[in-house]
Amino acid sequence: MQQQERELQGSVTSQWIKKNFQYIPPAFITLILLVGQLTFGILDSYVNLVVAIATSILAEMILARFVLGTTKNLASAYITGISVGILIRSNVIWPYFVTALLSIMSKYVLRYKGRHLWNPSNFGVSWMLALSTMSVAGLSTQWGSNFAALSVIWILGLIIVNRAKRLHVTVTYVTSFIILAYVRCLITGDAFLAELSPLTGPMYQLFIFFMITDPPTSVSTKKGRIIVVILVAIVEFILRLNHSIYAPFYALCLVGPIAKFIDLKMTAPKEQPHSVGVLATK
Amino acid sequence: MPKKTAQVITAVIFVALLAVTFIASRNNRGTTAGSAAYTVEKEAALKKYGFYLEPVNEETGIHFRHICPDVDPKVSNIKMQIASLGASAAVCDFDNDGWNDIYFTNSQTGSMNALYRNLGNGKFEDVAAKVGVADVNIKSTGVSMGAVWGDYDNDGFKDLLLYKWGKAELFKNNGGKEFERVTEESGLPGWANINSAIWFDVNNDGLLDIFLGGYFKEIFHLDSLNTTKIMPESFKYANNGGRNFLLKNIGNGRFKDVTEQYGLTTTKWTLAAAAADFNGDNFPELYVANDYSVDEFYVNKNGEAFEETGSQAGIGRIPKSGMNASFGDINNDGNPGIYTTNITEKGILIQGNNYWQPKNGDMQAPSFVNLAQLSGIENAGWSYGAQFGDLNNDGFMDLYVANGFISARENTSYWYDYSKVTGGNSNIIGDAKNWPDMEGKSQSGYEQDKIWLNNSDAIFEDVSGRVCPPATYDGRSVAMADLWNRGVLDIIVANQNNIPVIYKNTAANNNHWVAFDLQGTASNADAVGAKVQVEWDDKKQVQIVTGGMGFSSQNQHRLHFGLGESNKIDQVTIYWPSGRIDKIQSPAIDKLHIVKESQQ
Numbered sequence: 001m002q003q004q005e006r007e008l009q010g011s012v013t014s015q016w017i018k019k020n021f022q023y024i025p026p027a028f029i030t031l032i033l034l035v036g037q038l039t040f041g042i043l044d045s046y047v048n049l050v051v052a053i054a055t056s057i058l059a060e061m062i063l064a065r066f067v068l069g070t071t072k073n074l075a076s077a078y079i080t081g082i083s084v085g086i087l088i089r090s091n092v093i094w095p096y097f098v099t100a101l102l103s104i105m106s107k108y109v110l111r112y113k114g115r116h117l118w119n120p121s122n123f124g125v126s127w128m129l130a131l132s133t134m135s136v137a138g139l140s141t142q143w144g145s146n147f148a149a150l151s152v153i154w155i156l157g158l159i160i161v162n163r164a165k166r167l168h169v170t171v172t173y174v175t176s177f178i179i180l181a182y183v184r185c186l187i188t189g190d191a192f193l194a195e196l197s198p199l200t201g202p203m204y205q206l207f208i209f210f211m212i213t214d215p216p217t218s219v220s221t222k223k224g225r226i227i228v229v230i231l232v233a234i235v236e237f238i239l240r241l242n243h244s245i246y247a248p249f250y251a252l253c254l255v256g257p258i259a260k261f262i263d264l265k266m267t268a269p270k271e272q273p274h275s276v277g278v279l280a281t282k
Numbered sequence: 283m284p285k286k287t288a289q290v291i292t293a294v295i296f297v298a299l300l301a302v303t304f305i306a307s308r309n310n311r312g313t314t315a316g317s318a319a320y321t322v323e324k325e326a327a328l329k330k331y332g333f334y335l336e337p338v339n340e341e342t343g344i345h346f347r348h349i350c351p352d353v354d355p356k357v358s359n360i361k362m363q364i365a366s367l368g369a370s371a372a373v374c375d376f377d378n379d380g381w382n383d384i385y386f387t388n389s390q391t392g393s394m395n396a397l398y399r400n401l402g403n404g405k406f407e408d409v410a411a412k413v414g415v416a417d418v419n420i421k422s423t424g425v426s427m428g429a430v431w432g433d434y435d436n437d438g439f440k441d442l443l444l445y446k447w448g449k450a451e452l453f454k455n456n457g458g459k460e461f462e463r464v465t466e467e468s469g470l471p472g473w474a475n476i477n478s479a480i481w482f483d484v485n486n487d488g489l490l491d492i493f494l495g496g497y498f499k500e501i502f503h504l505d506s507l508n509t510t511k512i513m514p515e516s517f518k519y520a521n522n523g524g525r526n527f528l529l530k531n532i533g534n535g536r537f538k539d540v541t542e543q544y545g546l547t548t549t550k551w552t553l554a555a556a557a558a559d560f561n562g563d564n565f566p567e568l569y570v571a572n573d574y575s576v577d578e579f580y581v582n583k584n585g586e587a588f589e590e591t592g593s594q595a596g597i598g599r600i601p602k603s604g605m606n607a608s609f610g611d612i613n614n615d616g617n618p619g620i621y622t623t624n625i626t627e628k629g630i631l632i633q634g635n636n637y638w639q640p641k642n643g644d645m646q647a648p649s650f651v652n653l654a655q656l657s658g659i660e661n662a663g664w665s666y667g668a669q670f671g672d673l674n675n676d677g678f679m680d681l682y683v684a685n686g687f688i689s690a691r692e693n694t695s696y697w698y699d700y701s702k703v704t705g706g707n708s709n710i711i712g713d714a715k716n717w718p719d720m721e722g723k724s725q726s727g728y729e730q731d732k733i734w735l736n737n738s739d740a741i742f743e744d745v746s747g748r749v750c751p752p753a754t755y756d757g758r759s760v761a762m763a764d765l766w767n768r769g770v771l772d773i774i775v776a777n778q779n780n781i782p783v784i785y786k787n788t789a790a791n792n793n794h795w796v797a798f799d800l801q802g803t804a805s806n807a808d809a810v811g812a813k814v815q816v817e818w819d820d821k822k823q824v825q826i827v828t829g830g831m832g833f834s835s836q837n838q839h840r841l842h843f844g845l846g847e848s849n850k851i852d853q854v855t856i857y858w859p860s861g862r863i864d865k866i867q868s869p870a871i872d873k874l875h876i877v878k879e880s881q882q
Contacts, residue, residue, distance in 0.1 A: 109292055137629055243698035
């Protein structure tokens with residue numbers, strides 16, 4: 001009897017999680033932000049974050065209504081906004097507004113067969129960082145050395161990407177990064193830990209749990225996703241050898257859309273209704 | 283709205299946003315410290331800005347050259363990172379002949395420090411060896427990082443505190459003729475890696491006390507290490523730097539370590555400090571600028587303890603790379619703010635410098651607002667020392683900021699390598715052996731020093747390179763002084779691993795000035811902590827006598843006020859640390875006034 005009750009409860013919980021899974025990634029990225037903010041005060045200003053999130057959500061609401069003629073779950077826009085708020089560093093407010101706006105707009109402009117090609121925040125952040133201005137820099141420093149906080153983020157992140165059936169993407173990327181970091185250290189003569197070091201920073205936590213796992217901009221097959229993420233790691237490797245600080249963003253920005261385009265060309269019907277993936281778009 | 287129309291409008295806005303951001307980014311590429319193409323014409327500068335700064339090293343006979351400190355071969359991969367400190371300049375009229383002299387520190391073992399005595403005829407003579415303050419960089423006591431002058435025994439002659447990666451040294455000034463090393467009996471601490479020091483009277487007992495700011499941990503001898511784990515544990519949240527020291531002057535040339543008693547126990551990576559009374563109780567508050575962390579603001583509790591209120595005060599919330607602390611009343615409201623420098627490297631690290639303007643309100647708990655962006659003095663480069671001073675005597679304090687970290691091979695950059703380790707975990711960043719070899723690369727090198735002209739009420743114009751020839755050394759320490767007693771502020775910049783630059787200021791305008799040299803009686807003899815408020819032509823400017831401020835630097839002791847074209851001062855009020863207040867009605871202009879604290 002008790003076992004039946006436990007099974008029933010487990011089933012109910014499982015169904016609840018399945019039904020509401022779209023809210024888990026936003027909750028997780030909020031948790032990352034809270035851990036960073038409460039332990040180290042990572043945000044220079046709450047205003048910047050609010051501007052980024054508000055811009056993303058408003059842009060999503062307006063563009064979905066007028067461009068697609070529909071309404072959309074705003075979890076994706078929220079993640080885009082929060083990602084921009086964390087990944088962009090500026091002493092002025094306008095980059096948060098512009099980056100968030102560019103990110104969301106890219107979903108509605110850069111499309112093929114009814115699907116967007118770029119991960120939104122990856123597009124916006126990459127564009128702003130590539131301009132190399134006096135107003136914008138990227139998040140390139142660590143959030144301190146709190147291993148407990150880091151462990152919580154990694155464990156939860158892995159559980160969530162596993163649930164979203166994207167664990168193979170994260171694991172493949174991390175494995176590729178480590179192998180290629182070793183190759184880089186052989187080439188550059190720098191310490192292996194120096195090459196591995198970026199992986200321990202917050203920029204990569206957002207990258208591997210939110211950007212490269214983004215279902216709407218991933219290709220359709222598991223094998224394809226593994227190949228694509230290896231290609232991302234290889235392009236990043238080449239960019240790093242050329243001293244590109246924001247190599248992972250640029251690599252995904254270059255490889256991701258091409259892969260998605262080929263995938264859509266090969267597999268997708270001519271036009272599909274716009275959809276939001278399980279892990280939502282960032 | 284039809285979907286098609288919405289799609290077209292969205293696409294147009296999207297493309298426009300891309301175009302605008304692209305064009306804007308190209309347009310502001312020239313505003314960074316390192317890339318501006320400057321044209322300098324003296325006559326044009328004089329006509330437009332009313333002053334011109336001319337390098338006069340040769341004419342003055344100042345041939346000093348700084349040499350960076352040695353570091354252990356175990357950390358040779360980042361030698362230039364570690365050995366990037368030590369060039370400093372401190373101004374003082376050490377022999378009381380009425381002419382400002384300059385002391386430069388050197389940092390290689392065996393190198394000589396220099397004391398350039400102002401001969402009054404435009405020439406300077408290095409008398410350091412003759413008076414006993416040259417040969418101070420020796421293996422057993424370490425190498426110089428900076429120096430500050432202060433009359434600790436109130437005998438009317440300023441003594442020399444030399445701080446080191448090693449043992450800090452105290453030299454007593456015997457009548458301006460010679461210096462006597464009194465370190466051993468003074469009670470100064472043993473080995474520590476000190477990169478900032480100031481004199482201030484923490485309890486207003488009339489005796490100058492000492493603050494020493496530690497950078498690397500005191501257990502390390504950087505030229506002979508037994509570990510490579512010497513680096514900060516974090517780029518933004520490091521607490522594994524050297525300890526600070528508060529040394530209370532207990533008279534008879536002795537100092538007592540009261541650091542713990544006064545609550546200055548943090549171990550951040552301190553690079554600068556400055557002290558002034560911000561809450562009107564006459565006791566000086568202490569501002570501590572920290573690298574790899576937040577800055578700290580210590581409120582003085584009746585001279586008996588300090589309370590750190592940086593977060594509540596607004597200055598300790600965002601961790602940056604604090605490298606300077608200097609005071610300036612940029613909007614003539616009688617409330618000097620604090621300028622702190624950090625790092626700005628376009629597209630990579632945009633920290634921005636801060637100008638902390640005191641807010642009106644709770645006097646017991648001072649708080650500040652950052653006006654650097656509004657004033658246009660935020661982004662300079664990899665900044666170190668900065669000083670305010672009215673360079674064209676128009677009545678508004680201008681700003682000079684020394685820039686540049688490591689100028690090695692041209693057109694190379696260590697920033698990518700740097701970003702790898704600074705983004706990593708403490709076990710990685712904290713160990714020098716993990717840092718990629720610099721291989722002679724530059725990092726924020728060849729940056730132009732910034733000169734900002736205050737056009738009125740704290741609105742600054744960047745005139746870098748337009749009022750002097752380009753200066754792209756690795757600037758560290760900035761000091762301002764009237765070196766030729768002409769009523770204008772000249773500038774001395776000490777550059778790392780290079781020559782200093784002595785800028786002679788040529789003013790070509792009808793502006794007036796006044797200067798005050800204060801002598802305490804009930805207060806400490808140097809009047810450190812005194813405030814002078816000059817009121818003229820509906821303006822009110824306050825300056826503070828300090829025992830060192832900026833980065834490893836000390837301005838002239840006298841306070842210099844530009845008056846614009848006004849030929850009359852309404853009133854001057856002097857607030858002495860003792861609590862006494864002296865007022866001078868309509869003092870003569872274009873004159874240095876030597877003012878002794880009144881016997882009330």
